[in-house]
Amino acid sequence: MNDWHSWAAIAVFVGAYALIISEKIHRVAVALGGAGLMLAIGATDDVSAFYSQDSGIDWNVVFLLMGMMTIVGVLKKTGMFEYLAIWAVKKARARPFRVMAMLVVITATASALLDNVTTVLLVAPVTLLVCERLALASAPFLIAEVMASNIGGIATLVGDPPNIIIGSRAGLTFNDFLVHLAPLAVVLVAVLLVLCRVMFRSSFVYDEQRADEIMALEEREAIKDRRLMVQGLVVLTLVVAGFVLHPVLHYQPSVVALLGAGLLVAVSAVETNDVLAEVEWPTLAFFAGLFIMIGGLIDTGVVDGISRTLADLIGGNELGGSLTLLGGSAVLSGIVDNIPYVATMAPITSGLVHDMGGNGHHVLWWALALGADLGGNATAIGASANVVVLGIAERNRQAISFWQFTKYGLIVTAATVGISLVYVWLRYFALA
Incomplete structure (x- = not known):
């Protein structure tokens, strides 16, 4: 941290973050410009930026997104999302909050089996169509869904990329996460629904005329290409199975997504150029730039310095350490992407667990997972799913600003992290 490269890297990152917040320059331009500066000042280099697993572009995330965007692009041509939108609205009797609650529960459930980015890629198109049908602003619904996904x-284990890193380092299984964190997830989704009812109350405007029109629709008539839809759903099912069977097959989600996208394009009659036009290329470019900027902080020792400072604060105090790790991880994951943060913090946490005489099921691992996953809701760039949804909204001329997302994100993060702190204290200390 004493090297000038460290302070220069901090200056570049803080400056880029300020510009993203101000929205005076498009976030993609800021991310790519910041990445260029990191390379120019020597905070990182081409080898680290493009090839390092620890501090470079996370190609697994980029290609996972590209593969799933391709599959979603094909499915959009079938009319399936229109079908689901009409079905969802009719099931909820066209009541806006009921629609939001249904979408939030579906998103949260799907995110337990898929990664959260894949989930929002599938749910967002339906949401946009639902809001269009009901003449509602889409931003509250999209924001609620991305928070539900996180x-x-x-x-x-497969619900969020940081969980996979933690599971690998600590030797934790799919069932371990279910036993320790799934009960809390159910409670937090219920809390999110209550918060949404309050935060977005002005958005739940019921239009009786539009409701009657939608209730009279026949959703099956929305299907434009049944054969292509069947092909797409078969491939999507295979991809989801590949994600869930990751512990057995050992294929990275990005590989599964690319195989699925390639298979779907090959067996269907869609035009390749038309499908690739549906890929959110600006979003992928933003991720690349953001990963390089964060890589500069990692390569210059900034992230490691912060992590070790946090570790020093924890010391040998299990209760204080667990709560500090959870809260500190939530704050840091709202600023930098939680994937490189957890990758850096995992070996430090492993050392702390060893020093305390713990094993893979030690409370520190659950504290790290909760802080990293929930902290991603704090800001518009705190988690990959957030960035993807902002990109989809902008592409559909329903732009969500940094502060529009963050003002709600901070509330949800404060509430969910606060409840998680109580959960950790009760389950692993007070009632242990």
């Missing part, structure tokens, strides 16, 4: 992701 909360639902804590429940399982």
Whole structure:
């Protein structure tokens, strides 16, 4: 941290973050510009930026997104999302809050089996169509869903990328996450629904005329290409199975997504150019730039310095350490992407667990997972799913600003992290 490269890297990252918040320059331009500066000042280099697993672009995330965006692009051509939108609205009797509650529960549940980015890629198109049908602003619904995806992701090993890192380092299984974190996830989803009812209350405007029109629709008529839809759903089912069977097959989610996308394009009659046009290329470019900027902080020792400072604060105090790790991880994961943060913090946590005489099921691992996963809701760039949803909203001319997301994100994060602190104290200390 004493090297000038460290302070220069901090200056670049803080400056880029300030510009993203101000929204005076498009976030993609800021991320790519910040990445260029990190390379120019020597905070990182081409080898680290493009090839390092620890501090470079996370190609697994980029290609996972590209593969799933391709599959979603094909499914959009079938009319399936219109079908689901009409079905969801009719099931909820066209009541806006009921629609939001249904979408939140579906998103949270799906995020326990899929990663949260894949989930929002599938749910967001339905949401946009639902809001269009009901003449509602889509931002509250999209924000609620992305937060539900991050909360639902804590429940399982495959729900959020940081969980996979933690599971690998600590030797934790899919069932371990279910037993320790799934009960809390259910409670937090219920809390999110209550918060949404309050935060977005002005958005739940019931239009009786539009409701009557939608209730009279026949959702099956929305299907444009039944054969293509069947092909797409078969491939999507295979991809989801590949995600769930990751502990057995050992295929990275990105590989599964790319195989599925390639298979779908090959067996269907869709035009490749039309499908690739549906990929959110600006979002992928933003991720690349953001990963390089964070890589500069990792390579110059900034992230490691912060992590070790946090470790020093923890010391040998299990209760204080667990609560500090959870809260500190939530704060840091709202600023930097939680994947490189957890990758850096995992070996430090492992050392702390060893020093305390613990094993893979030690409370510190659950504290790290909760802080990293839930902290991602705090800001618009705190988690990959957030960035993806902002990109989809902008592409559909329903832009969500940094502060529009963050003002709600901070409330949800404060509430969910606060409840998680109580949960950790009760389950692993007071009632142990």
